[in-house]
């Protein structure tokens with residue numbers, strides 16, 4: 169069986185077992201929607217009070233916020249196996265992954281497809297659509313096909329980036345089995361930060377999320393194209409069509425690190 | 439070339455623990471002390487195809503660590519290992535496709551899936567040919583009497599059932615080598631017998647090489663043609679179980695009931711007997727007219743001992759025993775316990 173087919177098979181099994189507890193699934197999805205929805209409500213309240221944020225309009229924030237949340241919810245659903253790596257190691261379940269003649273990455277991706285992330289996904293998608301519609305009404309130049317293609321490419325880059333962060337997070341858990349909440353700065357913190365234009369942040373923060381963890385490359389720059397704006401920081405207009413590649417590159421690097429990190433794995437005593 | 443060649447393997451675990459002592463709480467926020475455990479120190483052995491090796495040692499000796507290294511789960515700090523010519527931790531995927539592993543403590547199956555579906559999924563994971571797989575599977579189901587609980591999710595199985603399902607799962611891809619880490623742990627007597635029977639059969643009839651760790655001496659006596667004993671991360675004995683008994687448990691326990699020559703309580707040995715006991719360093723006790731000698735026959739032969747006792751006492755009864763395997767193993771553990779892999783702390 170090819171890797172892809174095995175992946176779908178594992179995903180199927182994981183979804184079926186999540187559906188055994190339907191009520192809990194529905195409640196958790198709704199819960200996610202309410203939490204992330206509340207977050208956006210806060211942003212809205214801010215704009216309602218102050219009108220703009222350093223020249224940025226509400227619908228533009230909606231594009232940024234929606235893009236980051238759609239991408240993160242997808243990555244989050246895909247990578248629960250990596251997110252749970254610390255737990256799997258402590259429970260000794262990672263041994264099971266190691267004794268199978270398959271890629272450890274494939275098996276961890278197949279560990280669970282977390283359906284309840286659909287809460288954040290739907291909420292993010294709704295806000296993104298709102299932002300895009302208002303942007304096009306106020307004269308964004310891309311047209312339907314251009315918008316769709318740019319959006320898709322940005323999402324691919326952003327999902328790749330978030331998956332990469334999760335993989336590196338799992339690598340760290342080989343070294344310290346203790347939970348490593350620090351890494352959430354880059355995932356949850358990253359999504360939250362991408363909800364605002366990067367120009368509002370201080371320099372070191374911008375640098376970290378542009379060159380260290382290239383979050384700006386997969387959200388901010390493509391979002392500028394989608395809303396038909398130029399970067400106040402002076403970046404060339406077309407950068408947003410190229411920059412999502414940084415997310416893919418980040419993922420590649422994280423996979424290389426993963427291969428090395430497997431040597432750090434020290435299993436668990438019983 | 440032997441099937442399994444292990445050469446000078448060392449494995450050290452480094453764990454970061456909270457510090458203790460003065461100011462520890464505050465320091466613990468920033469520095470974690472390192473706790474180092476040398477789980478394996480310079481371990482070497484070879485195993486030929488078709489062997490059935492019992493691997494024993496006290497808790498924490500390094501058995502599971504060895505199995506995890508051989509199974510490609512862990513990477514050692516130094517040393518080499520080739521199995522089928524492959525280095526387990528370097529060519530992990532090729533290697534694990536050719537071995538079977540069972541950890542008695544923990545299932546390798548999917549907790550929520552019915553047994554049969556776990557098997558089917560494994561067939562996909564191992565890329566097994568459908569018809570071959572079905573033949574193998576059905577034979578294993580039959581041999582291990584798994585039929586009655588095939589449709590039950592693994593989490594609902596009893597320990598004995600789960601162990602049999604795990605054993606079957608480890609053999610679906612027809613590996614030529616099987617690693618069993620405590621496969622009889624927690625099982626009742628019939629459960630243990632079923633596992634032993636099965637392991638003996640696949641070894642004898644199909645020539646599968648088996649390495650089995652256990653704390654159950656009955657497993658060893660029933661199964662192994664070769665015993666490896668590890669203590670504190672070092673192999674301390676390796677050979678046929680009988681050789682071990684001969685060599686390491688050569689001591690005989692000689693019990694002699696005596697009547698003192700002149701009535702009353704038997705007095706302690708004197709003269710030539712006392713000198714012989716002294717010279718051969720034989721431990722002895724005398725209570726209520728019953729002698730117990732723990733004698734090493736290569737230093738003081740049993741007939742000689744009896745003769746000397748006969749010179750001084752009137753003997754009523756004699757019995758001579760060799761130590762049972764548990765006792766042998768206990769002695770080896772005690773004798774070789776250097777505490778070498780006790781955790782040491784450093785910062």
Ligand SMILES: Nc1ncnc2c1ncn2[C@@H]1O[C@H](COP(=O)(O)OP(=O)(O)OP(=O)(O)O)[C@@H](O)[C@H]1O
Pocket residue numbers: 434435436437438451452453475476477495496497498499500501502503504779
């Ligand atoms: N993941 C780990 N991290 C740190 N130390 C470990 C780890 N696994 C094992 N150890 C330590 O290494 C030593 C060897 O452990 P191992 O599990 O190999 O022993 P064992 O012979 O299988 O013991 P048992 O009979 O109790 O199963 C022990 O001192 C143990 O505490």
Ligand SMILES: [Mg+2]
Pocket residue numbers: 438501502503619
């Ligand atoms: Mg063990």
